[in-house]
Structure formats: structure tokens, C-alpha cells
Amino acid sequence: MxxxxxxxxxxxxxxxxxxxxxxxxxELSIAAGxxxxxxxxxxxxxxxxxxxLGLLRVPDAGGVYRLCPGDAPERDLTAxxxxxxxxxxxxxxxxxxxxxxxxxxxxxTLSENVALPQRICGRPDPGLVxxxxxxxxxxxxxxxxxxxxxxxxxxxxxIARALAHRPRFVxxxxxxxxxxxxxxxxxxxxxxxxxxxxxxxxxxxSHDLDLLGRFALTRYRLALDPDHAPGRPVSRLVAAExxxxxx
Amino acid sequence: MTLLVTLxxxxxxxxxxxxxxxxxxxxxxxxxxxxxxxxxxxVYDALIGDLMANPATLQIDTAGNQSFxxxxxxxxxxxxxVRFATLxxxxxxxxxxxxxxxxxxxxxxxxAPSGTGDPMIAPLPGLGPDEVAVSPAxxxxxxxxxxxxxxxxxxxxxxxxxxxxxxxxxxxxPPGRLDGRVVMADIGLLDLIEAFYDGYALPEHGIxxxxxxxxxxxxxxxxxxxxxxxxxxxxxxxxxxxxxxxRTLARTAEVTSVLTLxxxxxxALALTVAVAAAGLAASLIFGFWGEVVRTRRTLANxxxxxxxxxxxxxxxxxxxxxxxxxxxxxxxxxxxxxAALAERLFETGLTERGGLVSVxxxxxLAIAAAVIAFVGCASLAAARAALATDPATVLREET
Ligand SMILES: Nc1ncnc2c1ncn2[C@@H]1O[C@H](COP(=O)(O)OP(=O)(O)O)[C@@H](O)[C@H]1O
Ligand SMILES: [Mg+2]
Numbered sequence: 001m002x003x004x005x006x007x008x009x010x011x012x013x014x015x016x017x018x019x020x021x022x023x024x025x026x027e028l029s030i031a032a033g034x035x036x037x038x039x040x041x042x043x044x045x046x047x048x049x050x051x052x053l054g055l056l057r058v059p060d061a062g063g064v065y066r067l068c069p070g071d072a073p074e075r076d077l078t079a080x081x082x083x084x085x086x087x088x089x090x091x092x093x094x095x096x097x098x099x100x101x102x103x104x105x106x107x108x109t110l111s112e113n114v115a116l117p118q119r120i121c122g123r124p125d126p127g128l129v130x131x132x133x134x135x136x137x138x139x140x141x142x143x144x145x146x147x148x149x150x151x152x153x154x155x156x157x158x159i160a161r162a163l164a165h166r167p168r169f170v171x172x173x174x175x176x177x178x179x180x181x182x183x184x185x186x187x188x189x190x191x192x193x194x195x196x197x198x199x200x201x202x203x204x205x206s207h208d209l210d211l212l213g214r215f216a217l218t219r220y221r222l223a224l225d226p227d228h229a230p231g232r233p234v235s236r237l238v239a240a241e242x243x244x245x246x247x
Numbered sequence: 248m249t250l251l252v253t254l255x256x257x258x259x260x261x262x263x264x265x266x267x268x269x270x271x272x273x274x275x276x277x278x279x280x281x282x283x284x285x286x287x288x289x290v291y292d293a294l295i296g297d298l299m300a301n302p303a304t305l306q307i308d309t310a311g312n313q314s315f316x317x318x319x320x321x322x323x324x325x326x327x328x329v330r331f332a333t334l335x336x337x338x339x340x341x342x343x344x345x346x347x348x349x350x351x352x353x354x355x356x357x358x359a360p361s362g363t364g365d366p367m368i369a370p371l372p373g374l375g376p377d378e379v380a381v382s383p384a385x386x387x388x389x390x391x392x393x394x395x396x397x398x399x400x401x402x403x404x405x406x407x408x409x410x411x412x413x414x415x416x417x418x419x420x421p422p423g424r425l426d427g428r429v430v431m432a433d434i435g436l437l438d439l440i441e442a443f444y445d446g447y448a449l450p451e452h453g454i455x456x457x458x459x460x461x462x463x464x465x466x467x468x469x470x471x472x473x474x475x476x477x478x479x480x481x482x483x484x485x486x487x488x489x490x491x492x493x494r495t496l497a498r499t500a501e502v503t504s505v506l507t508l509x510x511x512x513x514x515a516l517a518l519t520v521a522v523a524a525a526g527l528a529a530s531l532i533f534g535f536w537g538e539v540v541r542t543r544r545t546l547a548n549x550x551x552x553x554x555x556x557x558x559x560x561x562x563x564x565x566x567x568x569x570x571x572x573x574x575x576x577x578x579x580x581x582x583x584x585x586a587a588l589a590e591r592l593f594e595t596g597l598t599e600r601g602g603l604v605s606v607x608x609x610x611x612l613a614i615a616a617a618v619i620a621f622v623g624c625a626s627l628a629a630a631r632a633a634l635a636t637d638p639a640t641v642l643r644e645e646t
Contacts, residue, residue, distance in 0.1 A: 047642055047643060050642065051639045051642060051643075054551075054642075056551075056637075056638055056639040056642070057639060084556075085555060085557075088550060088553050088554060088555040088556065088638075089553055089555060090553075091551070091553055091638075092552050092553015092554070093553065097551055097552075097641070097642065099641050099642050100642070103548055103551070103641050104548075105254075105258075105545055105548060105549075106261065106545070107257045107258045107261035107545075108254075108257065116552060117552050117553070119250050120250065120549075120552050120553045120554060121553065173642050
């Protein structure tokens with residue numbers, strides 16, 4: 001299977017007054033349809049890494065971030081930032097996002113929310129919308145606005161929406177953090193299952209090692225360099241052993 | 248783009264209270280201004296209309312016994328502020344007797360000079376050498392209508408025979424222009440009468456005795472001039488007086504006071520509009536901007552899903568424009584109601600014509616366009632704020 005997303009020596013640096021933070025990704029590749037789990041304690045840059053992957057954050061110069069579709073020429077994604085006009089469209093087509101909470105538009109019904117990415121990409125597929133809604137057990141509430149849904153229903157709706165336009169990659173940032181353990185496990189299962197149906201790769205972050213431990217994933221871990229300058233932590237991505245481990 | 252508009256509208260009407268607020272603010276400012284503007288138009292148009300109803304409003308007469316030549320007339324006719332000018336014969340000989348041809352009754356009437364383009368005889372283009380126009384009073388008293396023949400009699404103490412001129416009635420003047428019995432004739436005909444008084448022979452009119460007409464110098468006592476427009480009356484009067492060193496008579500004071508009133512009302516209105524617009528702009532700019540700040544998660548979400556930033560920036564603009572259109576509809580509706588109420592309150596009627604409160608369709612359209620442009624501009628700050636939306640905040644911020 002051809003590698004689909006390739007990162008090498010890619011970094012992001014944040015600075016905010018005297019506060020600084022840097023993330024280093026020595027090597028990361030995400031193949032089509034792969035499931036990737038990202039762990040690490042709070043504040044180690046999990047969200048930042050997902051932003052970097054999702055074309056939401058400008059990488060530092062010099063690194064490699066490439067899209068390698070099996071059937072088309074490679075594409076240098078770092079070059080996109082020089083002409084930002086196209087980023088949003090590409091991001092919309094390539095990725096689906098499951099935020100930590102909500103992310104649904106309050107003025108659209110659940111099914112309209114799910115169908116929205118299809119409309120934005122100009123690829124309507126009402127059948128898939130219905131199928132996703134049914135699979136995620138949202139059929140009875142499909143016509144309701146998000147405010148009338150439970151937190152669990154909203155998260156499942158967000159999962160359906162992230163997959164509706166058959167993105168090649170789904171980026172899920174602590175998608176179950178707001179749910180109780182039972183619902184969390186169920187939502188995670190549904191996410192992987194549904195992604196399997198649309199053929200999307202999933203990159204999911206979680207600080208809940210027990211939960212991630214239950215699934216077969218390619219694991220990565222973010223950890224702070226022990227010898228960083230004071231007030232300027234550097235976090236580094238490392239491949240992790242399979243199975244639960246201490247943070 | 249359609250998607251963007253649909254989404255903007257869905258978002259807008261979910262927060263209908265916000266729409267209602269802005270529409271109320273718009274209507275609260277626009278309706279009073281429309282009424283003020285309408286009243287200004289209504290009153291001013293009524294006053295101007297009263298003035299313009301009579302072409303004599305634009306008339307300037309030289310006073311006293313002066314001497315004007317046809318060359319003087321030609322000069323004045325060349326001035327751009329002049330709509331029509333004619334010479335006048337001596338006012339001593341203004342009175343004639345008129346009889347319908349074949350009729351019995353004779354009436355004494357004033358004879359006044361006219362010519363081609365004279366607004367007093369409009370819509371008649373002009374009068375031929377043996378044509379006259381008669382005032383409604385004279386027409387009634389002699390039973391005259393267009394096409395009838397009349398005889399015009401002039402007697403002079405020093406002449407053994409009276410002068411009889413035959414003419415055809417080209418038309419009866421509309422009511423309200425000239426009071427009393429008046430015959431309007433081409434200046435040539437009046438000149439003939441003056442020559443008769445001055446003792447010249449007019450063989451083709453049966454006056455054989457007298458001085459030969461060829462010895463007569465072409466000089467006229469006065470001139471009558473009509474200004475091209477109300478606001479040209481005062482300057483034209485000044486110019487005539489300086490050029491010929493004469494005094495003139497015109498209704499300049501009346502005209503100027505109405506024009507000044509119109510100008511002052513316009514200024515007062517402009518000032519009111521400026522103050523109201525400033526307040527409205529502040530209210531709208533902060534309203535739209537605050538709305539973008541409040542709904543920035545929505546915008547960030549749309550950005551995350553792939554809508555480019557420039558489209559996000561149109562989001563508040565679309566909402567503002569729709570609000571403007573709604574505000575205008577409500578405003579014009581309330582304006583119509585207010586205007587109807589005002590007409591009823593002032594039922595004595597300042598005018599016989601038209602409404603007291605008047606805004607023409609063209610003006611309404613211009614006002615609507617101005618309001619839409621204004622509201623669109625007020626939404627630009629919000630558009631800027633929307634342009635700066637960071638889609639990453641959806642992942643980062645807690646709801
Ligand atoms: N503008 C900034 N300047 C400096 N550091 C920042 C800035 N924004 C975030 N950070 C730091 O970046 C780190 C990574 O944050 P985040 O990606 O949210 O971590 P996680 O998702 O793993 O909790 C945090 O330690 C935070 O303090
Ligand atoms: Mg995070």
C-alpha cells in the first residue's frame with residue numbers, strides 16, 4: 001500500500017511573549033486506510049500535531065510534508081502556505097475533522113450538518129449521509145438541531161460529518177474526552193468502523209491509554225525533550241510499542 | 248456561493264432577535280428621515296408648483312418710459328437665462344375695443360404683446376400677424392372660441408377715423424394665467440396701433456391720412472422678459488437692470504423666498520441625515536462586528552470544512568445586506584402608514600395637488616440603493632474580523 005501522508009523533520013514553533021513551544025516530527029507516515037493513535041500527556045502538542053497534519057498550522061521551513069496518492073503525482077503540502085487561497089479547499093476535500101466537542105453548526109439539523117462537507121466539496125451523496133446516520137444510531141434524531149442532542153449524540157454526529165465526503169484522512173482530536181467511559185469506547189469503535197467503510201485513514205489523539213489500548217492501531221507518542229531550555233519546551237514524536245504504556 | 252448565502256441566511260434567521268434588532272434600528276432611523284424628506288418635498292413642491300402654475304412668475308417688465316430697439320431685443324434673446332423676450336409698446340395705448348366678427352357686443356380689453364415661444368400663450372407656439380389669444384374672461388363675455396374672428400377697434404382723439412384690425416382667435420388662454428379681459432397679439436400688431444396713435448398713415452387698414460410710415464423710427468417703450476427657470480429670475484433681473492440702466496418689475500422676492508426656504512429645508516435635512524447616519528453607522532458596525540465575534544466558532548467550523556477565508560468574510564456582508572433589504576421593506580411600509588396618517592392630520596391640505604408627504608419612485612430607489620450601500624459598508628469591519636477567522640480554533644477552544 002502506498003504511503004499517503006509523509007512527514008520528515010517537520011517542526012512547528014510557537015512563541016507568545018516569553019513563552020515558547022516547539023514540536024518536532026522526525027518521521028511520520030500515514031498510509032491510506034491506516035489507523036493511527038497518538039498519545040501523550042496534556043500539553044505535549046497532540047492538538048498542535050493534528051493542526052499541522054490538517055493544514056491548519058504553518059510548519060517551520062525546511063521540513064517535509066507530502067501527500068503521496070497512489071494514483072497521482074506527489075504533492076508538497078508545505079508549499080501550499082505560500083499561496084493560502086487553495087489551502088481551505090484542499091483541507092476540506094482531503095480531511096474530515098472530529099473535534100473534542102461539538103463542532104456542529106447550531107442552525108442546521110443533524111442530517112444537514114452531516115451533509116455539509118459534501119455540499120462544500122460539491123460531492124452530494126444523500127445515500128452515504130443516511131447510511132452513516134443509521135450506522136451511528138442517529139436515525140431518530142436526524143432532524144433535530146444540535147442543541148437538542150445529548151453530548152454522545154453530538155460526538156457521533158461529528159463522526160458522521162467527518163466521514164460524509166469520504167475524506168482520505170480523518171483527524172480526531174480527543175474525540176471521546178467529553179464522554180463517559182462506556183460511551184467513549186462505543187464512539188471510538190463506531191469511528192473506526194465507519195472509517196473502514198469509507199476507506200478513510202484515521203489519526204486519533206487521546207490521553208486515555210486504556211481506551212486506545214483496546215484497538216489495533218499504529219501508535220505514536222509525544223514526549224517533552226528532557227534537556228530543553230527553561231520556558232521553551234520541545235516535544236518530539238516517537239513511535240510507541242503496541243499495547244498500553246505509561247505516559 | 249449559493250451555499251454560502253444559504254448558510255448565512257440560515258444562521259441569520261436562527262438568531263431572528265438579532266435580525267429584528269437591526270431591522271428595528273434601521274427602520275427607527277430611516278422612517279423619520281423619509282417622513283422629513285417627504286414633507287420637505289411635499290411642502291416645497293406645493294409652493295414651487297403654485298409659483299410655476301403661472302408663467303407670469305418668471306416675468307420681468309421694464310418700468311417707466313424707456314427706449315428699446317429690436318437690436319436690444321435680439322441681444323436679450325441671446326442670453327441663456329432668457330426663455331422669451333418681447334418689446335412693449337407705450338402702455339398709454341394698451342386699451343382696445345374687441346368685438347366678435349358679426350357679433351353685437353363690444354368689450355374694452357387690455358392688449359398685451361406676445362410672440363413665438365411666449366410661455367403666457369403656451370401651448371400655442373406663437374401668434375401669426377393676424378392672430379390673437381384671448382383671456383378666459385373675454386372669451387366668455389364675447390362668446391369666443393378658437394377659430395372665431397374678432398375685430399379690434401382703436402380710437403385716437405386726433406384721428407378722424409378709428410383703426411379696425413381683423414384677427415382670428417388662435418386660442419383661449421387656460422384659466423388662472425391672466426385675470427380680466429386681455430387680448431394677446433404679436434408685437435407687430437401692437438406696433439401698428441402705436442403708429443396709428445402717433446399719426447401715421449396706414450393705407451392697408453383704411454387710414455389714408457397722416458405721416459408716411461416709412462419716416463417712423465423703430466423704438467419701443469419697454470421690454471418684457473421671461474426667465475428660463477425660477478432660480479434664474481433674480482440674476483436675469485440684475486443683468487437687465489445693469490445692462491440697460493432701467494428699473495424692472497418682477498416677483499423676485501416671492502420666488503427667492505421660496506427658493507431659500509427649499510435650500511434651508513434641504514440643508515436642515517442633510518444635517519439631520521448626517522447625524523443620524525453617524526449614529527446608525529456606529530450601531531451597525533459594532534452590531535455586525537459583535538455578531539462575528541459571537542459566532543466565530545461557526546465561521547471557524549466552516550473554514551475547517553473547507554470554505555476559503557474570503558468566503559467567510561462575505562458571511563457577515565450577506566447577512567448585513569439581507570438585513571438592509573428587510574429594514575428597507577419595513578421602513579417603506581411604516582413610511583406609507585405614517586404619510587397616510589400625516590395627510591389625515593393635516594387634512595386642511597397644504598396643497599390641492601399631490602400629497603403633502605411625497606417621495607417619488609426614483610427617489611425611493613435611490614434611497615434604497617444608498618441604504619444598502621451604507622449597510623454594506625458598515626459590515627466591512629465585520630468582514631475583516633471574519634477574514635481573520637482561524638479554523639484551528641474549532642479543535643482548540645472548549646465550547
Ligand atoms: N501561542 C503559543 N505560544 C507558546 N506556546 C503555546 C502557544 N499555544 C500553545 N502553546 C503550548 O503548546 C503546547 C501544546 O499544546 P496542545 O497542542 O494543545 O497540547 P495537547 O493537545 O497535547 O494538550 C502547550 O504546552 C501550550 O502551552
Ligand atoms: Mg489537545
